[in-house]
Amino acid sequence: MSLISTLARLEAVHTGRAQPAAxxxxxxxxxxxxxxxxxxxxxxxxxxxxxxxxxxxxAPHLLVVEQPRDRDxxxxxxxxxxxxxxxxxxxCAGAVETAERTETxxxxxxxxxxxxxxxxxxxQLIVPSRAGIDFVRLLGRSMRFRRTAEQDPExxxxxxxxxxxxxxxxxxxxxxxxxxxxxxxxxxxxVLGRHWATGQSTLEDQHLGALLAWIDPPEGMxxxxxxxxxxxxxxxxxxLLCPPAGPATDPAFDNKLLAPAIERYDRARSALAAAxxxxxxxxxxxxxxxxxxxxxALVDSRTRPTWDAVWRGLDLLRALPEGARVExxxxxxxxxxxxxxDRVLAGEPPQPRxxxxxxxxxxxxxxxxxxxxxxAQEALDDPLVMAGRRLAGEAFAGEVTDVVMAYGEGRRPxxxxxxxxxTDDRPQLGERAKVYRSLGGRPQAAExxxxxxxxxxxxxxxxxxxxxxxxxxxxxxxxxxxxxxxxLFEHEQRGGAKLPDPEQTPWTHGGPPGEAVPEAADPxxxxxxx
Amino acid sequence: xxxQAVPAGNAxxxxxxxxxxxxxxxxxxxxxxxxxxxxVDSPPGAGKSTLVVRxxxxxxxxxxxxxxxxxxNAQVDDLxxxxxxxxxxxxxxxxxxxxxxxxxxxxxxxxxxxxxAKAADLAGLAVVVSTAAKWAHVKVDEPWRHAIVDExxxxxxxxxxxxxxxxxxxxxxxxxxxxxxxxxxxxEQWAGLSYDPSASAVSTxxxxxxxxxxxxxxxxxxxxxxxxPLVSDAFYPYTPFRSGTAHDDRRLTFAVPSDGSGPxxxxxxxxxxxxxxxxxxxxxxxxxxxxxxxxVAAVVGRLLDRGGAAVSERxxxxxxxxADRIAVGTAxxxxxxxxxxxxxxxxxxxxxxxxxxxxxxxxxxxxVVLHPLSGRPDATAFHLETGRLCVLASRHRxxxxxxxxxxxxxxxxxxxxTEPVQLGTxxxxxxxxxxxxxxxxxxxxxxxxxxx
Numbered sequence: 001m002s003l004i005s006t007l008a009r010l011e012a013v014h015t016g017r018a019q020p021a022a023x024x025x026x027x028x029x030x031x032x033x034x035x036x037x038x039x040x041x042x043x044x045x046x047x048x049x050x051x052x053x054x055x056x057x058x059a060p061h062l063l064v065v066e067q068p069r070d071r072d073x074x075x076x077x078x079x080x081x082x083x084x085x086x087x088x089x090x091x092c093a094g095a096v097e098t099a100e101r102t103e104t105x106x107x108x109x110x111x112x113x114x115x116x117x118x119x120x121x122x123x124q125l126i127v128p129s130r131a132g133i134d135f136v137r138l139l140g141r142s143m144r145f146r147r148t149a150e151q152d153p154e155x156x157x158x159x160x161x162x163x164x165x166x167x168x169x170x171x172x173x174x175x176x177x178x179x180x181x182x183x184x185x186x187x188x189x190x191v192l193g194r195h196w197a198t199g200q201s202t203l204e205d206q207h208l209g210a211l212l213a214w215i216d217p218p219e220g221m222x223x224x225x226x227x228x229x230x231x232x233x234x235x236x237x238x239x240l241l242c243p244p245a246g247p248a249t250d251p252a253f254d255n256k257l258l259a260p261a262i263e264r265y266d267r268a269r270s271a272l273a274a275a276x277x278x279x280x281x282x283x284x285x286x287x288x289x290x291x292x293x294x295x296x297a298l299v300d301s302r303t304r305p306t307w308d309a310v311w312r313g314l315d316l317l318r319a320l321p322e323g324a325r326v327e328x329x330x331x332x333x334x335x336x337x338x339x340x341x342d343r344v345l346a347g348e349p350p351q352p353r354x355x356x357x358x359x360x361x362x363x364x365x366x367x368x369x370x371x372x373x374x375x376a377q378e379a380l381d382d383p384l385v386m387a388g389r390r391l392a393g394e395a396f397a398g399e400v401t402d403v404v405m406a407y408g409e410g411r412r413p414x415x416x417x418x419x420x421x422x423t424d425d426r427p428q429l430g431e432r433a434k435v436y437r438s439l440g441g442r443p444q445a446a447e448x449x450x451x452x453x454x455x456x457x458x459x460x461x462x463x464x465x466x467x468x469x470x471x472x473x474x475x476x477x478x479x480x481x482x483x484x485x486x487x488l489f490e491h492e493q494r495g496g497a498k499l500p501d502p503e504q505t506p507w508t509h510g511g512p513p514g515e516a517v518p519e520a521a522d523p524x525x526x527x528x529x530x
Numbered sequence: 531x532x533x534q535a536v537p538a539g540n541a542x543x544x545x546x547x548x549x550x551x552x553x554x555x556x557x558x559x560x561x562x563x564x565x566x567x568x569x570v571d572s573p574p575g576a577g578k579s580t581l582v583v584r585x586x587x588x589x590x591x592x593x594x595x596x597x598x599x600x601x602x603n604a605q606v607d608d609l610x611x612x613x614x615x616x617x618x619x620x621x622x623x624x625x626x627x628x629x630x631x632x633x634x635x636x637x638x639x640x641x642x643x644x645x646x647a648k649a650a651d652l653a654g655l656a657v658v659v660s661t662a663a664k665w666a667h668v669k670v671d672e673p674w675r676h677a678i679v680d681e682x683x684x685x686x687x688x689x690x691x692x693x694x695x696x697x698x699x700x701x702x703x704x705x706x707x708x709x710x711x712x713x714x715x716x717x718e719q720w721a722g723l724s725y726d727p728s729a730s731a732v733s734t735x736x737x738x739x740x741x742x743x744x745x746x747x748x749x750x751x752x753x754x755x756x757x758x759p760l761v762s763d764a765f766y767p768y769t770p771f772r773s774g775t776a777h778d779d780r781r782l783t784f785a786v787p788s789d790g791s792g793p794x795x796x797x798x799x800x801x802x803x804x805x806x807x808x809x810x811x812x813x814x815x816x817x818x819x820x821x822x823x824x825x826v827a828a829v830v831g832r833l834l835d836r837g838g839a840a841v842s843e844r845x846x847x848x849x850x851x852x853a854d855r856i857a858v859g860t861a862x863x864x865x866x867x868x869x870x871x872x873x874x875x876x877x878x879x880x881x882x883x884x885x886x887x888x889x890x891x892x893x894x895x896x897x898v899v900l901h902p903l904s905g906r907p908d909a910t911a912f913h914l915e916t917g918r919l920c921v922l923a924s925r926h927r928x929x930x931x932x933x934x935x936x937x938x939x940x941x942x943x944x945x946x947x948t949e950p951v952q953l954g955t956x957x958x959x960x961x962x963x964x965x966x967x968x969x970x971x972x973x974x975x976x977x978x979x980x981x982x
Contacts (some may be wrong), residue, residue, distance in 0.1 A: 003816075066846035180715060357725035361688035364727040367715040392863060428867040432631075497666030497692050507566060508740040509687070509725045 001202075004388035008197035016222030018196040018214040023384045025320040027191050028183040028330035030124035034088050035060070036309050037128055037303045038135050039245035041068040042254050046142045048077055048250070049258075053084050057311045064299045066265050066292050071157055071175060079160035085125075086162055089169055092123040093341040122330075125173055125185045127313070128245035128306050130210050133187050135247040137174030144350040147521045150176035156524060168350050172340045175351070176333070179367050181374035183326075184333045186398055189245070195320065196258035199224055207231060209242035210307050215316060243302045245309070257298055265291040286382065323381035329374070349518050357509040359503045365496045366386045373493045380491060390425045390488065397485040398423030400478045401457060414473045418449065421458045422482060428488070434487040439465055439476065443463025443491035460486070545749040545774045550699055553581060556745045560585055560701045569732060569744045572702045573771040573872050574761065574924035575752020577895060578703055582680055583612045585701055590620060590656040595878040596674040599693055601681045605628075605891060606659050607634035609680065613657065614640045616689060621689050623652030623662035625668070625770040650944025666692035673698050679731065680704070684890065686711040687734040688727035702732055707765045707924075708890050709917035722954025725847050726839075733956065749774045752893050756804025764968045767960055775843050782896070782928045783848065785837035793829045797836065799976050800896070800929035807973040808980055812937035815905035818868040819935070821982045822904050826871035829898050830881055840928055853880035855895040859886055859922040861902040861913060869900070884976055886921040895928040901934035903966065909945035914962030923969060936979075 001009075008019045032055050039049040061084050067151050074428040078289045099118035105267040127133055144167030146159035152153045177185040193205045198214035204227075207213050213226035223230075230242040240259070249258070268288040275281035293514050355363065379395065402420035407413035429435070433448040448459040466472035477483050503512050558569045572578040582598070589596045600606045603626070610624050621642050628647045639642050644652060649668040652658045660668075662685055663856035679685065683704035694700075710730055717728035724737035730867035750758050751774040757775035762794070782801040788794035790806055800806030808829065810822055838851030857872075860866045863885055870883045882894070899922045902913045912918075923930060934978065947963040960968075 156840060178719070179718070354723065355720065357691060357727070359721065359726065361691050361727040362722050363687055363716055364713060364715070364720075368713060371715050497663070499688075499692055500695050502950065504695060505690065508694040508731075508735045508738060509691050 002388050002392055004391050005197055009199055012197055012214065012223070013199035016199070016224050017217065017318060018198045018211075018223055020195065020384065021197045022195045022320070022378075022382050024323040024382050025317055026326060026378050027181075027186060027317075027325050028124070028192060028322070028333070029314065030121065030328050032058055033124040033126045033325040034085065034160065035126045035307065036085075036132070036136070036294070037245075037306045037310065038132060038139075038247045039249055039299060039303060041065075042133060042249060042251070044068060046138050048139070048247075050077070050296075050303065051081065052300070052303040052307045053081065055088060057307075060307055062296060062300050062303070063298045064292075065135065066295045066313045067262060067269075075157070075160055076141075077165045078166065082166040085169070085382050086166060087268070089123045092119055092121050092337070095120045096338075114130065117338065119334050119338045119341065122184060122334045124183060126310060127185070127187055128310050129189045129206055129255055130187045130207075131247060132245070133174065133177050133185060136170050136177075136185060140167050140172075140174050141171030143521060144171050145353075145521050152521070163286070163510075164350065165344070168344060169340070171351050172336075175363075176336050178363075179336075180338070180371040181329045181377075182333050182370070183330055184337065188310050189358065191317060192313050195317065198227070200227060206229075208245040208306060208313070212309055212312060212316075216312070243305055245306045246303070248289070249302060253298075253302060258295075261291070261295050261298055265295060267291075324379040324382050328375070332370075354520055356502050356513050357505050365499075369496065370494045372489075376487070376489055376491050376493075379487065379489075386485065386487075389489075390427075393426055393428040394489055395485060396421070396425035396427040396458065396489040397483065398425070398458075400482045400484055403477065403480055406461070413470070415462075415466050415477075417462050417466075417472065417477050419446070419460045419462060419478055419484075420452060421460065421486070422453075422456060423458060424456070426455075427458070427486075433488060434461060434490075435488055437484055437486045438490050438491060444476070446486065533597065535961075545772060549577065549747060549751075549774070552745060552747055553577075553979045556581065556701075557585060557588055557603060559743045559745070561588060563743060565739075565954075566699045567735060567739060567742045568701045569736065569742055570669075570701065571706050571746040571769060571827065572703060573707065573747065573750050573766055573769075573795055574705060574920075575750045576747035576748075576771065577751055578608070578680075578705065578747065579612060579891075582609065582703055583616055585678060585968050586613060586657055587617055587620070589616075589676050589678075591705070592721045596657045597665070597674040597677045597697060598657060599662050599665055599679045599685075600659065600661055600812070601659055603633065605680060606661055607637060610637055610643055610659050613659075614643055618642065620657065621655045622885050623655040624656035625649055625652055625653050625658055625664055626752070627664055628747050633909055639745075649834055662689045662693055665696060668693075668696060669882075670696055676700065678703065678741075679720045681891065682735075683730050685713055685731040686713070686727065687729045689727060690728070690734065691725070692729035702735060703951050704732060705890075706732070706769075707917060709887055709915065709921060710821055718952070721952035726955075738764060749844050751775070751803045752808065753805060753924060754780050754804055754926075754928060757924070757926065757930065760972050761924050763962065764965045764972075765916060765924075780928055781841040781844045782851070783839050783841075783907050786835065791831045792978055792982075793825070794836070796829065796931055796980070797832055798889075799978055800931045801838075801975055805973055806929065806931040807977045808931060810904075810933070810935050811981060812935055813905060814907045815935070817862050818864050819905045820868075822900060822933055822935060823868045823872050825867070825980065825982060826869050826898055826900055827876055827878070829931055829933065830856060830858060830873060831876045831878055833896060833898075834878060838896070842927065853878065854882070855921060856898070857882040857884070857889060857892065857894040858898045858900070859889050859897075859925065860900045871930040873920040880902070886918045889925055890921050892925060893927065894929070895923055897922070897929075898931045898933065899923065901932050903939065903941055904934040906941065909963075909966075910964075911949055914947065914966060916958065916962040916965045917959060919962070919965055919969060921963075932973055938966070939974075942967055942970070 002326050008021055012019045034055050036052040036053045041049045047068040048065055049068050052060040052062055054060040063077050063080050065073050067073055083406050096117040097120045098115050101116050103114050105112045117389040144165050147155040148161050149158035173185040176182050187210055189206050189208050192211050196215045198205055198230050203238045209230035210227040214223035217223045217226040234239045244250055268291045269465040272284040272288050275284050379389050398421045400419055404418040406416050406418050408416045431446045435446050436443040436448045444465040446462045449459040449461050452459055462477055505512050556570055610622055613622050624633055624637055624643055624645045626647055646652055674697045677700040679700055679702045681704050682702040683706050713728040718724040725734050746769055748771050750771055753773050755773040755775055755777045762770045788798050796806040796808040839848035840851055841848050858869050866883050866885055903909055947961050
């Protein structure tokens with residue numbers, strides 16, 4: 001944890017309210033995001049219990065699996081989920097604009113500009129917590145290798161037609177969520193935690209109710225009190241007033257309410273199956289419907305508070321202005337979304353279970369580059385974030401006290417003006433360290449020359465972005481009295497080296513993976529069956 | 531983790547003989563072996579660079595075009611200088627980046643070293659040396675016959691993936707006990723895969739080619755007889771090594787007698803026994819603990835002021851202990867910066883102060899180490915990393931002085947290692963917790979308590 005976030009947390013404890021950790025919003029928020037509040041069944045990995053999902057905060061779809069271990073009911077749930085999520089994705093996938101992209105021409109091998117479709121907006125998914133992102137990934141994994149009756153008429157439990165497709169999209173979202181700074185799939189606790197520092201640990205921040213209590217406590221209560229209440233307070237029946245954001249449920253709820261309700265449902269179902277005449281069946285069907293309704297009400301009661309909390313979080317975040325470089329990062333998300341759309345349209349097989357060596361290395365390189373980009377962009381967009389970097393010695397701000405014109409060596413001496421900056425910051429400048437400032441959105445580099453006046457003044461030599469002439473272009477060199485801010489980190493990230501194609505995987509990494517074979521469907525195991 | 535193809539040499543035999551036998555076996559496998567790769571594990575100061583230079587010269591002599599992959603520009607420049615020193619006539623290429631000041635200016639004085647940012651300009655030279663990052667951008671039609679990959683345990687698997695297509699066969703040399711490579715983003719997703727891109731190059735190489743011959747250098751020429759047993763037991767329990775020198779081969783003396791202060795007493799303790807622990811009162815502090823930083827600076831200042839002199843097997847005349855023979859090692863960069871500032875305040879210049887990552891591969895007479903757990907309220911995986919402590923405790927030829935707040939053993943008791951176990955990954959022994967504990971036990975025997 002950085003020094004400034006430690007300070008902010010201390011201040012939050014002291015004042016009883018969360019402190020801002022950012023002055024602008026560092027993540028893109030779609031105008032119409034799809035919020036998904038899933039619940040899972042305790043002890044059954046990948047067995048959803050239900051979900052609230054939708055784009056309208058007043059009219060969410062409630063989806064429930066009355067008996068989570070029944071695979072037919074589970075498929076019905078997934079099909080319903082696909083019916084809500086896929087039209088939302090399709091709407092974005094259908095609206096495109098034309099963009100330019102540089103590609104390697106397969107015939108000439110030259111880099112050429114080509115016109116391609118870019119989705120005008122991408123579908124944004126919001127889940128309450130980080131565990132929700134893992135659950136999206138798990139759902140994706142459990143669905144994308146399913147076979148529909150059309151694909152495999154022999155499949156013992158064919159999946160409804162759109163389920164494998166939803167699995168591919170959720171897998172893509174789960175994978176994209178691992179890219180730093182991406183906003184396709186966001187966890188509300190992560191985004192709120194990025195923008196506010198609470199007086200509790202980051203682990204406790206994973207509780208959406210407690211986190212919101214710190215940020216926006218009810219009247220007459222401190223954040224700490226409200227958070228404690230959100231975490232612990234129970235009603236007369238022993239149920240949490242603020243249920244956990246899931247997907248896991250509270251054991252007290254499982255034991256006292258859910259398990260008896262499911263048992264009643266099971267009994268009603270067996271009774272209906274054993275009905276002997278029509279009148280008997282009608283009566284038993286009514287009992288089954290009542291049991292179903294009971295479970296639906298239970299799931300609704302546990303997801304609804306979280307649903308409201310997510311929307312409240314969105315309100316709080318929307319009140320912050322969007323950071324200047326957020327749009328650029330969202331465009332990358334749109335490219336990622338469009339790329340996946342194109343792979344689906346081209347009939348490519350689902351994402352493999354495991355990445356090959358080259359794909360894994362490429363993903364890691366991309367994420368490391370995006371991480372560095374995100375850290376730089378957040379600091380450039382937000383003076384409060386930059387203050388944290390200054391406090392850590394990674395940047396410094398101050399006033400220009402002197403500018404001396406100087407020239408480089410060589411046949412055509414280029415301007416290399418010396419700029420003295422008085423600063424109270426204590427940057428960790430090594431010998432000839434490179435520093436950068438933002439000049440009209442582009443980075444201008446300078447070189448550290450030395451300290452003056454007991455280290456309170458830093459002398460820099462500006463080395464670029466001054467034009468080609470002997471005299472620097474107007475405005476390209478700071479003037480005496482200017483306020484400037486230089487960073488020790490680079491503002492833009494260089495692309496990494498190109499890795500070999502997967503077919504060219506070298507002997508050190510196991511050699512070429514061989515001809516791609518379509519991945520088999522997940523085999524049935526005994527645990528799959530009720 | 532490491533199986534030995536060659537026995538570590540009979541303990542009774544002369545260290546020089548054992549080392550020579552290991553080197554001969556390595557060169558024989560490299561030059562005449564059938565396998566595409568040879569792996570050499572080298573403990574600290576076991577003559578890894580000497581081995582690389584020697585293998586390079588023999589491969590060049592055999593007429594095999596050779597590329598050398600090192601991890602940092604400093605390592606590349608150092609290798610080129612060593613090659614030129616051993617064989618001034620050998621045509622060597624230094625492939626460098628197109629940034630400003632891409633290589634050490636000392637290379638300009640070497641007539642047979644050609645420097646270029648383009649690999650094509652260096653074609654046909656006997657040896658071409660560069661960093662892994664630069665090699666990754668090189669494209670060739672015909673791969674090099676041979677490569678030497680230096681510091682292979684510090685190279686990430688994905689960076690080997692980027693360069694492995696450039697060579698047919700390779701000698702991989704490195705120290706398995708030093709810091710593992712790291713990624714700045716999570717990579718748990720690939721944990722357990724043989725080609726996990728964030729793992730070390732050697733673990734991927736051996737996972738795919740388990741039959742490759744593996745050797746190890748059995749003798750540390752750097753570490754004194756006082757340090758080799760501790761470092762070997764604490765960090766290399768299954769692949770022990772020994773010191774190439776005996777206890778009375780090295781001596782550290784000071785012209786100015788002790789003034790009885792903590793720093794002077796710990797200096798005398800370290801001069802006599804090879805280790806010293808300057809223990810400050812227990813306290814939770816920020817990383818740049820001003821008292822601990824001040825204590826480090828004070829020790830360095832006294833080391834210089836007291837007119838130290840080192841006697842070793844290299845020369846029988848005492849060599850003055852100058853600032854460039856002293857280093858300070860820390861865990862974090864801000865700690866290093868704080869120590870530098872404190873030293874500047876004392877008027878001390880030219881002492882190397884850096885983090886463990888940047889001290890890897892370097893050697894000094896005396897090191898002063900700010901213990902990674904000093905003043906901490908918790909022990910994270912970063913601070914418990916085995917390699918970090920191993921680097922810090924194995925840079926010295928004569929003595930190592932550890933500066934730390936009291937309470938490390940209590941802290942270790944409170945924080946057992948809790949790293950999640952990943953299926954399919956090789957569990958590293960010893961774990962950092964164990965290494966911390968065993969070194970702390972040993973250093974406690976050389977403790978000098980001090981109240982600043």
